[in-house]
Amino acid sequence: MLLARKGYRVLLVDRATFPSDTISTHVVHPLAVSALRRWGLAEALAATGCPPIATYAFHFGKFVLAGTPGTADEPIAYCPRRIILDKLLLDAAAAAGAEIREGFVVEEIVVEDGRVVGIKGRSKQGTRVTERAAVVVGADGRNSIVANAVAPQKYNEQPALLAPYYLYCSGLPMAGRYETYMLRNRGLAVAPTHDGLTIVIVAWPYAEFAANKHDLESSALAVIDLAPEFAERFRAAKRETRVFGMPTPNYFRKPYGPGWTLVGDAGYIRDPITAQGIRDAFRDAEACALALDQSFGGASSYENAMSNYQRSRDASVLSMYEYTCKFATLQAPSPEMRQLFKAMRGNQQAMDDFARMNAGTVSPAEFLAQHNVSAIMAAASAGNHR
Numbered sequence: 001m002l003l004a005r006k007g008y009r010v011l012l013v014d015r016a017t018f019p020s021d022t023i024s025t026h027v028v029h030p031l032a033v034s035a036l037r038r039w040g041l042a043e044a045l046a047a048t049g050c051p052p053i054a055t056y057a058f059h060f061g062k063f064v065l066a067g068t069p070g071t072a073d074e075p076i077a078y079c080p081r082r083i084i085l086d087k088l089l090l091d092a093a094a095a096a097g098a099e100i101r102e103g104f105v106v107e108e109i110v111v112e113d114g115r116v117v118g119i120k121g122r123s124k125q126g127t128r129v130t131e132r133a134a135v136v137v138g139a140d141g142r143n144s145i146v147a148n149a150v151a152p153q154k155y156n157e158q159p160a161l162l163a164p165y166y167l168y169c170s171g172l173p174m175a176g177r178y179e180t181y182m183l184r185n186r187g188l189a190v191a192p193t194h195d196g197l198t199i200v201i202v203a204w205p206y207a208e209f210a211a212n213k214h215d216l217e218s219s220a221l222a223v224i225d226l227a228p229e230f231a232e233r234f235r236a237a238k239r240e241t242r243v244f245g246m247p248t249p250n251y252f253r254k255p256y257g258p259g260w261t262l263v264g265d266a267g268y269i270r271d272p273i274t275a276q277g278i279r280d281a282f283r284d285a286e287a288c289a290l291a292l293d294q295s296f297g298g299a300s301s302y303e304n305a306m307s308n309y310q311r312s313r314d315a316s317v318l319s320m321y322e323y324t325c326k327f328a329t330l331q332a333p334s335p336e337m338r339q340l341f342k343a344m345r346g347n348q349q350a351m352d353d354f355a356r357m358n359a360g361t362v363s364p365a366e367f368l369a370q371h372n373v374s375a376i377m378a379a380a381s382a383g384n385h386r
Helices: 030-038 042-046 082-096 145-150 206-224 228-236 277-296 302-327 335-344 348-359 370-382
Strands: 011-014 055-059 064-067 099-102 105-112 115-122 128-132 136-138 154-158 162-170 177-183 186-192 197-205 250-253 260-262
Touching (some): 030 042, 030 277, 055 348, 105 128, 115 145, 162 206, 197 206, 206 228, 277 302, 348 370
Parallel strands (some): 011 099
Antiparallel strands (some): 115 128, 186 197
């Protein structure tokens, strides 16, 4: 969409036909909503009837930390179904002038003299074609055929940490809240989405993946029962889907090379426990489109533009990546963290900042900096909550 709006000739191919669903936490944090607003699509998303989320609430058993995830300019998050969000983006790309081929299977990345020069594939009518391009963009997820073909360097790797699973319910009102339950050795999160549905996300350590995969239903219900107040609400609701999901690895890939570049999960992926995937994909889309435009327009060499894209991406996500990987272990918080959580109670500014950290509005490095933690602890000791 962004490249087509800049006047470039763009071919977009996808194996799916739209609207199409995919396994996804599908939270659109406020900074991702801000990207949609820059692209002229935020109002279109709101018009689909997706419930706005104004509060992120973290349940610690005896107390709850609840705050706003955004900023004064962009306070709202959403959790849209991918059948809605993806079609919205696809239509916007078509409106910008991109050629769209749905139901297209890419069978080969064409490489000549060490440079990617195009693709070979099969249309939904079965016709085999070869298309050439100045750059092939792999925005094709964790199993990227582009990444598999060019074998980019991986770094900052962590193994799969969680086994996350999803289900949808109706009759489970959320009152504009995205709820996370801080359970020992288990994960539970809940958010409202389209059509009166609520997505329920459960998780357990990846070490238990094999043992639990044969009875996902019982395993998921056992997690929900660990949060009795929510479990009561859940039992009063109506299940609309089976339990489904898959584990996610954690790594960075070098996101560019001769004739190719990677965007979103194809180039950088982390556990979904912090629901950063859509925000990350939107950020990459903007940064990659800008870098390619600088290269094509002669403002920068391809190598300089794309290496800046990589450095910018890594710098902006590293703190959240490290926080996500630590959070995904589901280990009990340290005594110092438990003290911090208790100190935030009643301190609305601290609770807002905690919600913003988990939304990615502020970085974990900023929130967890010693001077900020000390200020929260001092305010709690003085009983002077801001």
